[in-house]
Amino acid sequence: MSTNFLKRMNQISRTGLLLFISITLLSAYFLFPSSHKTPSFPTFPKDEYVYPLAQHVQEQQRPKRVGIVGAGASGSAAAFFLRRAGKVVKDRIGKEVLGEIVVFEKEDYVGGRSTTVFPHSDPRYRPIELGASIFVEANRHLVKAAKKFNLTTIDPDFGEAGVGIWDGTQFLYTTSTKQSYFSSWLDTISAIRRYGFSSPYRTDKSVKVLLKKFANLYNPLWLAEKGAPSSIEDFAERAGLGKEYTTRWGEEYALKVVGVGEKWESEIWEGSTRVNYASDMSDIHALGASVSMATGGAMAVQGGNWRIFQSMSEDSKATVHLGTQVVDIIPLQDGRFDIVTNTTDIVSASSESFDQIFFAAPWHSSPINKDLQSQFHEPIPTQKYVHLHVTLIGTTRRHASPEFFGLPSTTTIPSTILTTGHTSRNDNTPPPLFQSITWHGETAPGSGEYVVKIFSLTYLKESILSELLGEEPTWVLRKEWDSYPKLKVTATYAPVEPMRGLQYLAALEPWVSTMETQTISARDAVARVVEDWWGLGMGECRGGVDSWDWSCDP
Incomplete structure (x- = not known):
């Protein structure tokens, strides 16, 4: 040897x-x-990789308002990437295009399945991961987030x-x-x-x-070439x-x-x-x-991996409602949505309705009124x-x-x-x-x-x-x-956008379920939305550091 x-x-x-x-x-x-070690890719140093925004951006009358159901990995990451994308557009045209991001979480904490508990229910003891315990070196979003938010990582x-x-x-x-x-x-x-x-x-x-x-x-070049995936089948293949x-x-x-x-x-x-x-x-x-x-x-964040998603949520400046279940989503005639929760009748009056919903929870196990699915162009299959x-x-x-x-x-x-x-x-x-x-x-x-x-x-x-x-x-x-x-053999998945204005982030879960892949699901969902709203693409780099999707950042 x-x-x-x-x-x-x-x-x-x-x-x-x-x-x-x-x-x-x-x-x-x-x-x-x-x-x-995962391969490293060259970033784009030239402005030629910044694509022109859609012509209708300047015509946008008011900032977009977004509702996110679920404050786990995908919901928090969606808020994070969405705010970054909005900032890129604002910096380019000098106009605020993204307004309030509102997150609804049925539990009393951010992090979803990434959560910690304390021995003897006493916070003086060290926290123990109850769910998602580790992430690995190849999980670039989580590793990058830990560095960005100055979170200490430890060996399991x-x-x-x-x-x-x-x-x-x-x-x-x-x-x-x-x-x-x-x-x-x-x-x-x-x-x-x-x-x-x-x-x-x-x-x-x-x-x-x-x-x-x-x-x-x-890889920014790969992402710029491929663009936002229209389905999980497309994404995977x-x-x-x-x-x-x-x-x-x-x-x-x-x-x-x-x-x-x-x-x-x-x-x-x-x-x-x-x-x-x-x-x-x-x-x-x-x-x-x-x-x-x-x-x-393999590594973990000291104090709990949920701190990554808490930090993403805070960085997005989202309004987070904890202990709040979304029980109904009501589509309106103008293409926007009202949201009904267990704590109030209707969260938004018509003047403050949501332009876009990111549903970051399993559809069938959520308490939401399923009448909405009658308007889906493709049903969400039951996932075990x-x-x-x-x-x-x-x-x-x-x-x-x-x-x-x-x-x-x-x-x-x-x-x-x-x-x-x-x-x-x-x-x-x-x-x-x-x-x-x-x-x-x-x-x-x-x-x-x-x-x-x-x-x-x-x-x-x-x-x-x-x-x-x-x-x-x-x-x-x-x-x-x-x-x-249950990761059963499959070639088909739930629709990523079952109806216009509703992104379904859990569609990726039967492909593979990790904290990292849920952040990827969120990024791709945001990519579909911001391309439609503002013509913003993926892998757009300015001097190697100006990518909303984190593909160019060093």
Whole structure:
């Protein structure tokens, strides 16, 4: 083995996000962040890449007023990009073209599925991510936002004391629970014996191809040439991330297209899809499966990833109504809309109606009156979501009880336990009770109390939690929600604009659901609107820094 290879092996042993991050030191090819740097693109330094605005912009009688339903990743990003676009037009013509942006959020916080909670419900303890826990280096919008808003990013505290794969009956593989140069060598040798060299190498190649295609979504030249997508089908195919990925299952793709071994696919790859999307490789499309493996440079915002979307919302100067459900959207004769909420009859009088609505929530699970859909030119299909149980518990134990897994009391259990359903599906054995278990850090420095996060598809009784810990939990917090869509094989999606004046941001979710892709959905929705309103295009650069869509900004 080369010196460089061994150096990378030793470095990667400390990262530990998913099983394949700290389990297979041999797979540093695709785990070491520098191996997955997304390509950089030259920005446009000349004004010739600033396209003329539409002639009717000067004729606009009043600033546009916009309503956004939902203050999660897509809703907050829509407000952010829209304000940037409005500023570009104002700077060019010296006239205010965008007025009030009003955001309605049914919860009492901004961030949607990115939200934090506190141990013991006490804000003196460190916050714990309940939903969207991490983003990665390739997520350019989130990385750029963290820098723009001076948010500190930290390494996720997962897998620092070993990672294991549990199949419901036995551990198929575990790494060392103590970090040292010697233990890294042992893990490397053990991983090579079980998985070989070709599977991680081939996975690395497939992930690099994926990331190169994703990088086009930020390339100003590519965006300027392609323009705003008119549908998700159009968006996916022109990015090279369409039917090739979404019409075949992850299992088939990994085994037959990528060409990895069965153990790697069913243990490493499935361990990743089960923790990311609570889905087996046989029940998730290839794009969702592939995204689960693209984890180079994993990070989180200190204090919670929701701070990105809070900052985007604040930067947009939007008026945000928290704890406010939109129950009806009423189209008016002049093409504008009135909005009805649970706190008032009609938010806007006709003189202050909304010129545009961005619907940044799942349509069918929202409380909105569905009469509006009778005016849709294309229906929004029902989307099934994963119903996930998130269980947070406190404990004084550094590791799970070995007896819970049928092991001797002297055994040290890894701090991150991922799972596979492969054994259960093929041998008719009991499936794992959970998707993943992760020991996080202390609730407060020196407290001696640790946070444990469990993802499962069913409710875990208190007795099970006690057996897992070998003691009664010091506290328990449960969250049951529709966490993300079921990424079933598909070639068709919901319309991005079901009727004129209404952009549907959740249309992208069945393609792949991440915080980053929701910001992309928002950007593209804004692109469709501002092109129609003002003739503003995508990838328009002035000296490399004047892009409303962030594609040119350094």
